[in-house]
Every structure is written in structure tokens, then in C-alpha cells.
Amino acid sequence: MTNQDVVMAPDMAAAMPGSSGRAPLFACRGAAAAVSAAYHELVGAAAHVPAIRPCAGWVVEAMRASSPTRSPAAGTAAAPAVDGEHDAWTRTKLPSALGSFEQVAAAAKGKRVIVFLDYDGTLSPIVADPDMAFMSDEMRAAVRDVAEHFPAAIVTGRRVDKVHGFVGLSELYYAGSHGMDIKGPSSNEEEDTKILLQPAREFLPVINKAYKALMEKTKSTPGARVENNKFCLSVHFRCVDEKRWNPLAEQVKAVLRDYPELKLTQGRKVLEIRPAIMWDKGKAVEFLLKSLGFDDRGDVLPVYIGDDRTDEDAFKVLRTRGQGFGILVSKCPKETDASYSLHDPSEVMEFLVRLVQWKRRRSSSAMRPRV
Known part of the structure; x- marks a missing residue:
């Protein structure tokens, strides 16, 4: 890893949420050296892992697995059964937060x-056009309040600049491309993130080469859309006939x-193509906790909210840590x-x-x- 791969300015703490006359919420333990050490401790030098060449049958099964059957419309005969199944699940296995x-x-x-x-499906509704996945003003206000009172980060498969534009809050940390592009608040008035x-x-x-190839190869499939998330690619099939x-x-x-x-992985109604390295949203969470001084403390409670299969990597990290x-x-x-x-996102907002x-x-x- 070169010096260009990791950059953290010593003055970042001045740009942290709560820096106006208060101690910064994110207590930075150092600059680039601390960040680099945290990264290498997690995965060495981002060791390559063999990419599994998927067969088409496996890919289709993955697509089905990421596309749960739509819930029946309200008022239909099947709707009560579905609601009952969900209620039983939250009652016996996964209680409501x-x-x-x-x-x-x-x-x-x-x-x-x-x-x-997470962003899509968590802070914003899932929509057919990924460029239209806007969060509401009420949700933005809720996230802003969270960032005022807690250290907060967005961890998403989206590219950082895109999700930063959606969220519109510069006081957050952003981990885009499934954690392969991590940025924080900048003290430079001309930059939103560092x-x-x-x-x-x-x-x-x-x-970039694979992106061009996928664009050309999939243009004959109506509804298919390839999104370049900088360090990964997303092939959306939400609008593709089964x-x-x-x-x-x-x-x-x-x-x-x-x-x-x-390598190929799956998400919610999307096929994700990523570099074959040992890195995911869980590693990104570990990196942020470690490099920003929260890893070896017993008085920390990380909370991760997400809706996608890719968020399971972060859920697993917190469960394994026995913390958060x-x-x-x-x-x-x-x-x-x-x-x-x-x-759904409305309940996420209520929870926040x-x-x-x-x-x-x-x-x-x-x-x-x-007294």
C-alpha cells in the first residue's frame, strides 16, 4: 500500500461533528500512520483472493435468492398470512428495534x-431507477440529529460522491463501494470530504474496462442497468423480466x-462485481472503529442498520465481537x-x-x- 492509498490529515478532528466548542465525537488517534496500521492489521496488504468463476445457473439462483416474493397487496386473502409470518419472525427470532x-x-x-x-432500502426506499433513490427531508433531519449526538457513518455499495450528494451532510463519514472508498469530514472549506x-x-x-464491457454486453437486455460505483460495479436487474x-x-x-x-457477489436485486480482495462492509466497520480509537474500548456500542445481503458482513462482525x-x-x-x-425506512427514521x-x-x- 502506498502513501496515496491512505490519507488522514492531523487536523481532521477539527472538522468532526460536535467540534464547535465541544470535544470531537470521533477521537482520531493519529494521522496516516495509525490508519495504515489499522488497515494492515485487518487484512495485511489487501491480499488478493481467488475469484470464483460463476456458472450462469449459480448466478440465476443468486438472483432469485436476492428477489423475495412480493408481498400480496393489502386486503387480499394472502396478506394476513404474510403479516402473521412476519409478526411471528419478529416475535420469536428478530425482535423489533x-x-x-x-x-x-x-x-x-x-x-x-x-x-x-446503509443507504438504499435503509435511509431511502428501493426504487426502479437507482439515480432517483432520494431520501426525504425528514430523514435527512433525523440523520443530521444523529450525527450531532453520535459518531455516524454511511456504509454503502454506492460510490461516495453519489451517496454524499443524496445525503447532503458533510459531517458524516462515508464508506462507499462496500467500504473500499472511505472518506471523512474535511477541515478544508473547499472540500466536503477527505x-x-x-x-x-x-x-x-x-x-473501468469491465464497466465498458458490461455496458456493451448487457445493452440487449431490456431493463438491465450497469452502475459504476468507482471501486465496484452493480448490474441492476430489478426492471428485467425474470x-x-x-x-x-x-x-x-x-x-x-x-x-x-x-469477483461476483449478490445484493438486493443487483449483481455486484468487486475486486477480489479481502474487503467488505464488515472490514470497513472494523477499520473505522480501529483507526478512530474505538476498537479497544469496552464503553463502545456500535449499531449498524442495513437491509441488504452485503450488510450481513457488518452484522457478523458485531456479533463476533460481542459488542454492539x-x-x-x-x-x-x-x-x-x-x-x-x-x-422499512419509515421505521428506521422513527428509531433514529x-x-x-x-x-x-x-x-x-x-x-x-x-440537590
Whole structure:
């Protein structure tokens, strides 16, 4: 890893949330050396892993697995059964983070809560056109309040500049491209963010070549859309007729034959093509916790909220650490390493609002003079 791969300015703490007369929420332990050490401790020098060459059948099965059956329309005969199944799931396996908020608050008492948020399907609704996945003004206000009271980061498969444009808040940390492009607030008035880590920078030329090849190869499939997320590529098939999934899988497979440096993973209604290195959203969470001084503290409670299969890497990290918990956003029962659930982005917003209200009450009580 070169010095260009990791950049952290010593004055970053001045740009942290809460820096106006208060101690910064993110306590930076050093500059580039600390960040580099955290990265190498996690994965060495971003060791390459053999990319598995997917067969078209496997790809189609992955596409089906990431496309749960649509819930029946309200008022239909099947709707009560679906609702009952979801209620049983949240009651016996994955309780609601809202219904269990007192339990969440008890776990957070006396600890520094750190909030990690996915974007699509978590802060914004899933939409057919990924360029139209806007978050509401109310959600933005809720996230802004969270960033004012807690260290907070967006962890997404999107490219950083795109999701930063959607969110519109410069006080957050952003981990784009599934954590392969991590940026933080900048103290430079001309810059919104500063690069912290880009472990896959050497892959940019091959990713751009694969992007052009996929664009050309998939243009014959109506509804298919290829999104360049800088350090990874997304092949969206939400608008592709299921009868055309197999031809689309063949097209993706044909392109990947020429790029052994890349691997295929799946997300929600999307095929993800990434560099074949040991890095994911879970590693990004570990990196942020370690490099920013929260890794070896017992008074920290990381909370990660996400809806996608790719978020499971982060859920698993928190479960393995035995510190913090994941919250899965889903309307359908799923196998997950999360500890709690929320139904949709509206419930995510309600949870964030309640979290801030809890923090304000705690702060107010702590400031109240004792008689």
C-alpha cells in the first residue's frame, strides 16, 4: 500500500461533528500512520483472493435468492398470512428495534454509541431507477440529529460522491463501494470530504474496462442497468423480466471470464462485481472503529442498520465481537446475523429520532444540578 492509498490529515478532528466548542465525537488517534496500521492489521496488504468463476445457473439462483416474493397487496386473502409470518419472525427470532427500544437503551447506557447506516432500502426506499433513490427531508433531519449526538457513518455499495450528494451532510463519514472508498469530514472549506482509505485503488483501470464491457454486453437486455460505483460495479436487474435473467447471467459470466481480478457477489436485486480482495462492509466497520480509537474500548456500542445481503458482513462482525448489534431492515423473514429488525425506512427514521431523544434526555439529566 502506498502513501496515496491512505490519507488522514492531523487536523481532521477539527472538522468532526460536535467540534464547535465541544470535544470531537470521533477521537482520531493519529494521522496516516495509525490508519495504515489499522488497515494492515485487518487484512495485511489487501491480499488478493481467488475469484470464483460463476456458472450462469449459480448466478440465476443468486438472483432469485436476492428477489423475495412480493408481498400480496393489502386486503387480499394472502396478506394476513404474510403479516402473521412476519409478526411471528419478529416475535420469536428478530425482535423489533422499536418494540425493544428500552432494551436497546439499557445496552447503550454509559456507553458511546456509534451509528453505521446503509443507504438504499435503509435511509431511502428501493426504487426502479437507482439515480432517483432520494431520501426525504425528514430523514435527512433525523440523520443530521444523529450525527450531532453520535459518531455516524454511511456504509454503502454506492460510490461516495453519489451517496454524499443524496445525503447532503458533510459531517458524516462515508464508506462507499462496500467500504473500499472511505472518506471523512474535511477541515478544508473547499472540500466536503477527505480520503481515509482506498484499498482497491490499483483495480480502477480494470474496473473501468469491465464497466465498458458490461455496458456493451448487457445493452440487449431490456431493463438491465450497469452502475459504476468507482471501486465496484452493480448490474441492476430489478426492471428485467425474470425470463431474461438467464441470458443476463450468461452476459455477466462472459464478461467476467476476461477479468479474473474481479469477483461476483449478490445484493438486493443487483449483481455486484468487486475486486477480489479481502474487503467488505464488515472490514470497513472494523477499520473505522480501529483507526478512530474505538476498537479497544469496552464503553463502545456500535449499531449498524442495513437491509441488504452485503450488510450481513457488518452484522457478523458485531456479533463476533460481542459488542454492539445489527438491525435488519426487512419486510420479509430472513436468516441474518442481526439482533433486531425494522420494517422499512419509515421505521428506521422513527428509531433514529427515538435514539436522539434518548440521548438528549440522558444529557439533560447529567447536566441537572444535584440537590
